[in-house]
Amino acid sequence: MLQIGRIQPLRLVRVDANQAILQSQDERQIPMPSEQLPEGLNPGDSLEAFIYPDSQEQLVATTHIPHAQIGQVAWLQVVAVHPIGAFLDLGIDKDVFVATHEQYEPMHVGQSYAVFLYLDDRGRLAATPRLSEHLCAHSDYQRGQIVTGLISARSELGYQVAIDHQFLGMLYHNELFQRVRVGQTINAYVLKNRDDGRLDLRQQPIGDHQLDELQQRILRKLDDDGGYLGLSDKSDPKLIAAVFGVSKGQYKKAIGHLYRQKLIKISATGILRYTD
The missing domain is CATH 1.10.10.10 (Winged helix-like DNA-binding domain superfamily/Winged helix DNA-binding domain)
Structure with a gap:
């Protein structure tokens, strides 16, 4: 089944003048610029491609690797700002949109933010910095387990961490013995599961x-x-x-x-x- 906003296997059907026609497992056909085809690929061969809606909301494919896929948290840079929202560089031909009402504070060109990628009600790629509204409330991680996460924000308590694109954790200032920064991907250890569903983390192994x-x-x-x-x-x-x-x-x-x-x-x- 075709997955919008995800990298997936597609089969090359044919190559026209300026575009290649790819087909998903459910037999939907998607165009892609022919110059992006890997060298030596022939009709019937498979390749990995990212599917997204273009500016006309038509599905297209690309072999360019995006900075993130649907359901993931990424650290993306703002490339343009308009009254209705901001556009962030996703690493492909189309930028991803963050509506103004989704922003905690106005976003600025050149700055980067931790955002969650999703499909809006029209099936378009969209992003939001409101991570807690999209990540899971409870995890089954065990004390001492190592996790990977993106440091998404800093507060008086410490650093918020988006863990494995699924959960939120906190790395407190008094548990910091190495320099970290917002936007950095780190490994950390689970200290405990809190009652509110978030994880307390530490930098050092436990026990x-x-x-x-x-x-x-x-x-x-x-x-x-x-x-x-x-x-x-x-x-x-x-x-x-x-x-x-x-x-x-x-x-x-x-x-x-x-x-x-x-x-x-x-x-x-x-x-x-x-x-x-």
């Missing part, structure tokens, strides 16, 4: 795996630095975060484990690789 990984990083750092590291359990948390991207509490726990295993010694100014 024993996190501690083991951090201990190995500390030992490698010691080896690289000649056996001494000027970070003790009394060091400034900002210095610890700058070197290892973790909290002071996590660092203290890790070096405590290493000390009990007799792998390091702890001094007033730092830690040393243990040698007999």
Whole structure:
């Protein structure tokens, strides 16, 4: 079945003067500029193409890869603004429209925004920054599970993350030990599922795996630095975060484990690789 706004397999039927005619699995025929055909493709062969309505609302195909497909969240740049809305670059010949009433605040040319792509009531490509109205309210992710997400907004609490194009999460400022920015795609770990359906996230692995990984990083750092590291359990948390991207509490726990295993010694100014 033909899926508007999605990349899908199509079969080449024929090539006319300026366009190729492609056919979907439900036998609908879609035109595409012939110059976009892969070299050596013959009638009867298949190819992957993106289907969308053009400015006359006629379905066309392209082999150009869009920045996002229907049902996905993307970080798109505004290329034009009109009283009725803004047009964002989708990476194909046609821009995607964000109506003025969908915008939290007026969009500006040259700036980028996190938006969700959907089909409007006329079957046209459209986008909205109102992610919470389109993403799922509840997930079945488990604590400690790694997820991928787009940082979609910043607030006083932290950074909102659109996870796997389906859910919303929050990465709080006090869980940040590495620099991030809005528009960045990151990996994060699920801290918990909240009652409101959103996910609390953190940058570092959770539980024993996190501690083991951090201990190995500390030992490698010691080896690289000649056996001494000027970070003790009394060091400034900002210095610890700058070197290892973790909290002071996590660092203290890790070096405590290493000390009990007799792998390091702890001094007033730092830690040393243990040698007999």
